[in-house]
Amino acid sequence: MVIDLTTLPADRVPVVADLPPAALDVPADDFVVEAPVHFDGEVERGSAETYHLRGRLTATLSLSCARCAESFPFPVATDVELRFVPAAVERAGLVPAAAAGDDDGREMEDDDPSIVPYDEPRIDLAQVAREQCYLALPMKPLCREDCQGLCPHCGVNRNVATCTCENRWEDPRLAGLKSLLKDADGSAPRE
Ligand SMILES: [Zn+2]
Numbered sequence: 375m376v377i378d379l380t381t382l383p384a385d386r387v388p389v390v391a392d393l394p395p396a397a398l399d400v401p402a403d404d405f406v407v408e409a410p411v412h413f414d415g416e417v418e419r420g421s422a423e424t425y426h427l428r429g430r431l432t433a434t435l436s437l438s439c440a441r442c443a444e445s446f447p448f449p450v451a452t453d454v455e456l457r458f459v460p461a462a463v464e465r466a467g468l469v470p471a472a473a474a475g476d477d478d479g480r481e482m483e484d485d486d487p488s489i490v491p492y493d494e495p496r497i498d499l500a501q502v503a504r505e506q507c508y509l510a511l512p513m514k515p516l517c518r519e520d521c522q523g524l525c526p527h528c529g530v531n532r533n534v535a536t537c538t539c540e541n542r543w544e545d546p547r548l549a550g551l552k553s554l555l556k557d558a559d560g561s562a563p564r565e
Pocket residue numbers: 439440441442443444516517518521522523
């Protein structure tokens with residue numbers, strides 16, 4: 375869904391949309407969008423061709439667990455607060471003061487995530503939804519806090535099965551100690 379900013383019927387227009395997962399165009403390796411992404415908010419015309427998009431975005435993603443590689447549902451519910459500014463204005467550092475954050479005379483931060491420079495006066499809501507989903511991703515996705523992960527020896531998912539590998543695991547420090555003891559008494563390795 376694309377909002378044409380030049381034809382806004384009023385200074386403040388409600389924006390409610392359900393975006394089909396495919397519209398977000400996310401590589402399946404990153405995550406899967408499981409259901410239409412819902413946005414409920416408004417766009418407001420500001421001064422100097424600046425437009426504010428604000429609202430709430432909700433989505434259900436499917437992520438791959440960093441420990442066990444199983445997919446798990448990941449709900450996203452995030453407040454969106456973006457200012458769309460003409461690219462030329464943004465480049466010139468002429469973004470209205472309210473957007474600059476600090477008023478101690480410093481240049482506007484280039485990476486202010488709430489400012490979106492635009493070349494064409496339109497808002498691609500699917501693009502916004504895509505970025506918001508990426509921003510909501512956890513650093514390390516886990517299917518659950520105490521995910522046991524995969525056994526490094528046999529690869530079994532230790533959340534759903536047990537293997538006997540753990541019994542054979544030996545603390546490498548203990549192994550070093552054993553060989554020391556072995557050397558000390560000169561006998562063959564004991565098992
Ligand atoms: Zn897991």
